[in-house]
Each structure stands twice: as structure tokens, then as C-alpha cells.
Amino acid sequence: MAFDKMELRDVEVWDGNFAAAQAMRQVQIDVVAAYPITPSTPIVEGYAKFLADGYVEGEFVMVESEHAAMSGCIGASAAGGRVATATSSQGFALMVETLYQASGMRLPIILNVVNRALAAPLNVNGDHSDMYLGRDSGWIQLDAYSPQEAYDLNFIAFRVAEDHDVRLPCMVHQDGFMTSHTAQGVNTLTDDQAYGFVGDFKPMNDMLDFDHPVTHGVQTEEDWHFEHKARQHNDLMTKVLPKVQAAFDDFEALTGRKYNIVESYDMDDADVAVICMGTSVETAREVAKEMRTQGIKAGVVGLRVFRPFPFEQIKEALKGAKAIATLDRSSPNGAPGALFNEIAGTLYNTESRALLSGYVYGLGGRDLTKQHLVDLYTELQANVDAGKVTTPLQQFIGVRGPKLAFL
Amino acid sequence: MSEIKKIKNLKEFSTSADRFEGANLLCPGCAHSIIVREVLNATNDDLVLAASTGCLEVCTAVYPYTSWDASWIHIGFENGSTAVAGAEAMHKALKTKGRLKQPDRNPKFVAFGGDGASYDIGFQWISGCFERGHDMMYVVLDNEVYANTGGQRSSSTPIGSSATTSPAGRVSYGEKQNKKDMMAIMAAHGSPYVAQVSPNKWKDMVKKIQHGMSVEGPVFINAVSACTTEWKFAPEDTMAITDLATDSLVFPLYEIINGTELNITYRPKNVVPVEEYLAAQGRFKHLFKDEYKYLIKEWQERVDAKWDYLQRREEARV
Ligand SMILES: Cc1ncc(C[n+]2csc(CCOP(=O)(O)OP(=O)(O)O)c2C)c(N)n1
Ligand code: SF4
Numbered sequence: 070m071a072f073d074k075m076e077l078r079d080v081e082v083w084d085g086n087f088a089a090a091q092a093m094r095q096v097q098i099d100v101v102a103a104y105p106i107t108p109s110t111p112i113v114e115g116y117a118k119f120l121a122d123g124y125v126e127g128e129f130v131m132v133e134s135e136h137a138a139m140s141g142c143i144g145a146s147a148a149g150g151r152v153a154t155a156t157s158s159q160g161f162a163l164m165v166e167t168l169y170q171a172s173g174m175r176l177p178i179i180l181n182v183v184n185r186a187l188a189a190p191l192n193v194n195g196d197h198s199d200m201y202l203g204r205d206s207g208w209i210q211l212d213a214y215s216p217q218e219a220y221d222l223n224f225i226a227f228r229v230a231e232d233h234d235v236r237l238p239c240m241v242h243q244d245g246f247m248t249s250h251t252a253q254g255v256n257t258l259t260d261d262q263a264y265g266f267v268g269d270f271k272p273m274n275d276m277l278d279f280d281h282p283v284t285h286g287v288q289t290e291e292d293w294h295f296e297h298k299a300r301q302h303n304d305l306m307t308k309v310l311p312k313v314q315a316a317f318d319d320f321e322a323l324t325g326r327k328y329n330i331v332e333s334y335d336m337d338d339a340d341v342a343v344i345c346m347g348t349s350v351e352t353a354r355e356v357a358k359e360m361r362t363q364g365i366k367a368g369v370v371g372l373r374v375f376r377p378f379p380f381e382q383i384k385e386a387l388k389g390a391k392a393i394a395t396l397d398r399s400s401p402n403g404a405p406g407a408l409f410n411e412i413a414g415t416l417y418n419t420e421s422r423a424l425l426s427g428y429v430y431g432l433g434g435r436d437l438t439k440q441h442l443v444d445l446y447t448e449l450q451a452n453v454d455a456g457k458v459t460t461p462l463q464q465f466i467g468v469r470g471p472k473l474a475f476l
Numbered sequence: 477m478s479e480i481k482k483i484k485n486l487k488e489f490s491t492s493a494d495r496f497e498g499a500n501l502l503c504p505g506c507a508h509s510i511i512v513r514e515v516l517n518a519t520n521d522d523l524v525l526a527a528s529t530g531c532l533e534v535c536t537a538v539y540p541y542t543s544w545d546a547s548w549i550h551i552g553f554e555n556g557s558t559a560v561a562g563a564e565a566m567h568k569a570l571k572t573k574g575r576l577k578q579p580d581r582n583p584k585f586v587a588f589g590g591d592g593a594s595y596d597i598g599f600q601w602i603s604g605c606f607e608r609g610h611d612m613m614y615v616v617l618d619n620e621v622y623a624n625t626g627g628q629r630s631s632s633t634p635i636g637s638s639a640t641t642s643p644a645g646r647v648s649y650g651e652k653q654n655k656k657d658m659m660a661i662m663a664a665h666g667s668p669y670v671a672q673v674s675p676n677k678w679k680d681m682v683k684k685i686q687h688g689m690s691v692e693g694p695v696f697i698n699a700v701s702a703c704t705t706e707w708k709f710a711p712e713d714t715m716a717i718t719d720l721a722t723d724s725l726v727f728p729l730y731e732i733i734n735g736t737e738l739n740i741t742y743r744p745k746n747v748v749p750v751e752e753y754l755a756a757q758g759r760f761k762h763l764f765k766d767e768y769k770y771l772i773k774e775w776q777e778r779v780d781a782k783w784d785y786l787q788r789r790e791e792a793r794v
Contacts, residue, residue: 099566099569099570099573100562100565100566100569102558102562102565126569126572126573127569127572127573128565128566128568128569130561130562130565130608131608132558132604132608133600133601133603133604133607134600134604136554136555136601137555137558137600137601137604140551140552140555140558140559140562140601141558141559141561141562141565142562143549143551143555143559143562144526144549144551144558144559144560144561144562144563144564144565144566145562145563145565145566145569146562146566147549147559147562147563148524148562148563148566148567148570149566149570150566150569150570150575152566166552167551167552167555170551170552174549272577275577276524276547276548276549276563277524277547277563277566277567277570277576277577277578277583278547278577278578279522279547279578279581279583280578282544282545282546282547282548283547283548284537284542284544284547284548284549285547285548285549285550286537286549286550286551287537287538287539287542287550288533288534288537288538288539288550289538289539290538293539293540297539
């Protein structure tokens with residue numbers, strides 16, 4: 070190989086963006102087509118610098134928009150090589166059309182999404198509004214809570230997406246600024262370990278195999294469209310989670326770091342549980358620990374895989390809880406929170422009939438404090454004691470002005 | 477560089493390499509299919525093709541069938557150019573890394589788009605590809621209308637044409653804007669080669685396609701594509717209408733090399749009045765009412781002025 074290996078210390082101090090860029094270098098992407106947007110920009114800048122310094126070989130196509138970035142990734146992926154890019158917020162929104170096109174063509178593209186609010190009003194900080202735009206797009210969505218996880222989940226993403234039984238694109242999410250710009254100790258893999266874990270890219274139906282020409286992106290109407298979409302959905306629902314689990318297991322064997330499709334914390338005997346994503350998972354764990362010293366049996370469920378939605382694992386994790394709160398970090402805009410709906414749908418037919426309430430928090434990067442969570446757990450305990458939901462179904466945490474509560 | 481294909485006569489040309497099947501759903505008489513065959517038949521090179529959403533795409537890759545016997549991709553309405561640019565980047569990357577399955581092959585990357593896909597919605601993507609200098613060819617199938625969606629105007633629709641979103645009516649003569657000059661715009665990108673072609677002048681077409689494929693960098697080809705459905709003429713008249721288009725100089729055939737050197741490549745022996753071109757198509761029928769006759773005169777003046785301009789640029793070499 071013509072590029073130079075990079076010597077890494079066992080533990081490096083990286084922020085989430087740089088961790089993702091390092092993972093992209095280590096798996097030796099063939100083509101990156103990208104367009105900058107805060108807070109994900111440093112990922113592709115990092116990649117460009119690795120290229121400039123000779124630590125990676127490939128083509129970096131600096132296109133004129135995010136729509137073109139994913140379009141270029143699609144063309145490159147269909148040509149038969151390893152492809153990745155990164156985006157946030159408005160860039161993600163501009164990509165949405167192409168996200169469906171990538172997954173419908175079964176192209177294993179990796180997209181690092183550094184979550185950020187959607188305008189208007191314009192806001193560069195982290196919330197999950199953008200990622201929900203992608204939830205029906207047929208992509209696998211993994212969620213990292215820290216720079217370490219942003220690094221590790223990239224390897225999982227490539228491994229699963231490029232598996233010939235899967236062949237679906239995959240996003241790795243991390244929280245804007247909170248993860249992307251916060252430097253922490255990151256346990257590293259050597260270049261050989263990392264590349265070895267993901268393996269060589271194995272093309273399938275690639276456009277550069279001139280003896281076997283392929284037609285990508287066909288037209289289907291009512292006679293075939295349903296079959297294509299149903300098959301894609303079937304593969305998401307039945308094939309992906311076992312592959313993710315297998316990749317987690319192998320990753321644990323390699324690194325000792327254990328990941329779960331649903332991350333349960335103190336859920337074995339929890340009466341009250343919070344379910345959330347991103348950096349708030351760690352905050353919630355801290356608070357749950359404290360609540361237990363006050364006699365409240367608190368637990369936390371973190372989603373590690375948001376798509377495909379891990380119904381069984383969530384049911385299992387929540388089966389003993391009496392009162393559950395969903396924490397949605399996106400503007401519900403006229404409905405209960407997205408996560409609330411998904412959890413409600415998942416639990417509806419379970420026997421426990423836990424009391425469920427939805428909370429909206431942290432829009433546009435607003436902090437979620439420990440005190441917010443203390444109050445929330447206290448409310449959940451009150452629900453348990455009363456045997457019913459005593460609070461409104463939907464509440465906004467920490468918003469100024471009159472208290473917003475609905476339903 | 478690979479060898480340039482030698483083509484002796486039309487019979488041989490029209491029956492050579494069949495990478496675009498006659499089996500497709502394009503209207504009888506659609507010039508899109510003739511142009512595509514001419515482009516593909518001009519070369520023996522391996523091809524990586526893209527099409528934008530539009531008549532060509534919806535009529536040639538309807539699952540489980542395909543009319544394409546070469547690698548082909550369709551993403552969306554606007555990004556055919558970038559699809560091919562991405563594939564070209566991947567080819568480069570795999571070449572550098574020594575991972576090409578067939579390193580001895582020298583593929584060409586070609587994107588096709590309708591005028592709507594190219595002049596309008598996909599303009600930004602094409603501009604980006606050309607600015608970045610991808611080694612690719614972009615071919616516009618210029619039928620001056622959104623045909624696939626039933627005849628809405630595009631920024632290529634000529635003034636006075638009746639389109640469904642700029643219809644002629646009791647108080648309107650139809651489209652009010654002049655056709656966008658994409659040739660000039662694309663030449664201004666510094667493209668090594670920009671050419672306007674027409675399927676009736678097949679030798680000129682072959683020469684230009686072969687030239688375009690032999691240069692490195694982004695090449696722009698604007699192909700006049702008569703649409704029987706939207707221009708409203710009988711399917712068997714495609715070539716006759718196309719002859720009128722080139723011979724009236726409504727579609728002058730020329731090329732621009734490196735953004736500056738302009739060559740006129742076809743000079744009709746007998747220039748046909750524009751009126752004849754307009755009269756042959758239903759989309760201009762209303763212009764022959766007394767109150768709109770002045771528009772036909774203006775049409776002729778515009779075409780004359782453009783021809784004059786092209787000749788002066790050719791002479792001036794700027
Ligand atoms: C983003 C988007 N907007 C609109 C459309 C609808 N649409 C599909 S094809 C088309 C017109 C195609 O016209 P043109 O590019 O001129 O090609 P033609 O069909 O005339 O060959 C339109 C408007 C679409 N597919 N995607
Ligand atoms: S509508 Fe026009 S462009 Fe479309 S297939 Fe028919 S003739 Fe061709």
C-alpha cells in the first residue's frame with residue numbers, strides 16, 4: 070500500500086469529529102464527496118488533511134452542496150468502492166432526497182451525522198431534529214454518546230453496511246458540539262487492527278465491471294415498487310440487528326469494549342426509567358445512580374441503534390418498569406415526540422402497561438441539567454405511587470416563559 | 477488513450493455496437509433514442525452511463541427490464557452529472573490503489589439529461605462537476621420542454637412556444653422568455669470542449685463525440701432532440717423536422733474549444749426561413765395568427781443575429 074501507517078498511542082485525546090475522521094482513515098475510504106457544515110465540518114477536514122499528509126489514498130471530491138455530496142457518494146459507491154461522508158442539520162435536510170436513493174439502490178455508504186437543530190431560527194447547536202428526518206429513509210442509524218463511541222461505531226457501521234447480506238447505508242450519529250467538539254480520551258485501534266476488523270471492500274454489482282454491466286436506479290411502478298420496498302424493509306427488520314450484534318461481539322473480542330443494541334443501565338429492578346439518545350444517556354445514568362441513594366429505583370435505557378428500531382430489545386429492557394419517560398431532543402411540531410411515539414407503539418401490546426410520559430428537552434443545544442432529571446425521576450415516582458400518569462403527557466424541560474405542557 | 481473507432485458509412489454506424497436496445501418505451505419517432513445510439517455507437521470504449529429523471533430514464537430502465545447493455549445509473553432529476561462524477565472519482569481512486577478489476581480498460585463516463593434536468597434543476601450540479609474538472613461528458617437531450625411530465629416549459633423552451641405552464645391562449649402567445657444560452661455558459665466554465673450537435677448530421681455528431689471523448693476534462697454536448705409529442709409533428713417526420721432545425725439555423729451546429737476557439741461545423745447550402753421550421757410544429761401554430769406574425773419576424777431576426785454573432789466569433793478567434 071502506498072500510504073503511510075499512523076502510529077497512535079493506546080489512548081489519544083480526540084473530540085468526536087476527529088475520532089470519526091480517524092476511523093475513516095483507518096478503514097481507507099476510496100472516495101469521500103463532501104460539503105462542509107458546522108459542527109461536522111472537521112470530519113471531512115480531518116480526512117482531507119490525512120490525504121494531504123499521505124496517510125490515506127483515495128479521492129476527495131469537494132462538491133458544491135450536500136445534495137451533490139451524497140449524489141457523488143452514490144455514483145462512487147455504485148462504481149464499487151468504500152465511500153463515506155459527513156453532515157449536519159441543513160446539510161442533512163438537503164441530502165434527504167438522496168438518502169432514499171442511496172438505500173433504495175442498496176449502496177453501503179457511511180454518513181457521519183453530527184446532530185444539530187434545523188432552522189428557522191438558525192441554530193448551530195446540537196439537537197436531534199435532523200436525524201429524525203432520516204428515520205424513514207432506509208438507512209441504518211447508530212447512535213454514539215461520546216468520542217470513543219463515535220470512533221468505535223464507525224467500524225461497526227462499515228462492517229455491517231458492506232456485508233453482502235445487508236448492503237444498506239448506515240449513519241453514525243453524535244451530538245453536535247457536546248460530542249463533536251469535546252475532547253476526551255479515546256482508546257485506539259492500530260491501523261492494522263482497524264482495517265482488519267472491517268476488511269477489504271468487496272464490490273457487488275459494480276459499474277466498473279465491464280463484463281457484467283449493471284443497471285442501477287430503475288423505474289418501478291405499482292407492479293414492482295412494493296416488492297422492492299418491502300424487501301428492503303424486510304432486510305432491515307430481520308437481517309441488520311443480528312449483524313450488528315455479531316459485529317458488537319467481534320468488536321468486544323478485539324477491544325474489550327462492549328456495546329449493546331439497547332444500552333440498559335440499572336434496569337433489572339428499576340421502577341422508573343428514562344429512555345433517550347446521545348449525550349443525555351450519560352447524564353441520565355449519573356442521576357439514576359443518585360436517585361437510588363434516595364430510595365428511588367431509577368434506570369436508564371439508551372438507544373444504540375435507532376434504525377432498524379429494536380422493538381424486542383426495548384420491550385425486554387423496559388419490561389419491569391412501572392413508569393417510563395421518553396426524552397425527545399427534537400421539536401415535535403404538532404405531535405407527541407418522535408421517540409415517545411415509537412416507544413408507545415413498541416410497548417402498547419406488552420403486559421406491563423407501564424405509565425408513559427414524554428418530555429422534550431435540549432432544543433438548539435440547551436443544556437439538560439442533572440436537576441432537570443432529578444425532577445423528572447421524581448415525577449415518574451409520583452406516577453408510580455399514584456398508579457396513573459399525574460402529569461401532562463408532554464412537557465418541555467427548561468424552556469423559559471410559561472410552562473409548556475400538553476395533552 | 478484508446479483507439480478512435482473508425483466509421484465508414486451510416487449503415488455500419490447505425491448497426492454497430494448495440495449498447496442501447498431498440499426495445500424501449502420512448503415514443504415512436506423520439507429523437508432521444510437516435511441521439512443516444514449515435515453517442516454510444518461513436519465509441520468502442522467501455523462506458524459508465526447516467527441518466528437524469530426524464531423521458532430517457534423512465535422509458536429505458538423499467539424493472540425488470542433494461543435497454544442498457546453498459547453500466548448505467550439513475551439517481552434523480554438533478555444529479556446525473558454528479559453520479560457520473562462520483563463513479564469517475566471511484567475509478568481514479570481504484571486505479572491509484574491498483575484495485576481495478578480490469579486495469580487495461582479505459583472507460584468513458586457519460587451523463588445524459590433532458591433540457592429540464594440540465595438547464596434548470598440540475599444546473600448547479602453540472603456547474604460543480606465542470607468547475608471541478610471531472611473527466612466526463614455531459615449530453616443534453618434538448619427537446620426544449622419537460623416532456624416526461626407532460627410538456628411544461630423549461631428555460632430551454634423558446635419564445636412563442638406553447639407549453640402547458642406557458643400556454644398560448646386568448647391573450648398570450650405562450651412562452652415569454654428567450655431560450656437560455658447553455659453553450660455559452662458551459663464554455664465559460666473553461667470546458668475543453670463544448671459542442672452543439674444534431675442527430676441528422678451524424679458525421680458531425682460522431683466527430684464531436686469522438687473529439688469530446690478524446691480530451692481530458694468535462695465535455696458538454698447539447699443535442700437537438702425533436703419530440704414528436706410536445707413539438708406536435710408526425711412520428712415519421714423526426715428527421716425532416718430536425719433538418720429544418722439545422723437548415724434554418726435555429727440550431728446552428730458549432731463547437732467551442734477551451735472556452736474560446738469557436739468553429740461552425742455545418743453551413744447549410746440553402747438556408748431555410750425560420751417560418752418553415754415553426755410552421756411544421758403544432759407548438760408554434762398560434763404564431764401564424766395575424767396578431768402574432770410579428771413574432772415570426774422577430775424569430776428570424778434573432779436567428780440571423782445569432783448566426784452573425786457566431787460567424788464573427790469564429791473569425792475573431794476569441
Ligand atoms: C426533484 C424533482 N422535481 C421534479 C421532478 C418531476 N420531473 C421528472 S422528469 C421531469 C421533466 C423532465 O424534463 P427534461 O429534463 O426536459 O427531460 P425530457 O423528459 O424532456 O426528456 C420532471 C419535472 C422530479 N422527478 N424530481
Ligand atoms: S414525449 Fe417526446 S421526448 Fe418523451 S419519449 Fe416522447 S417523443 Fe421522446
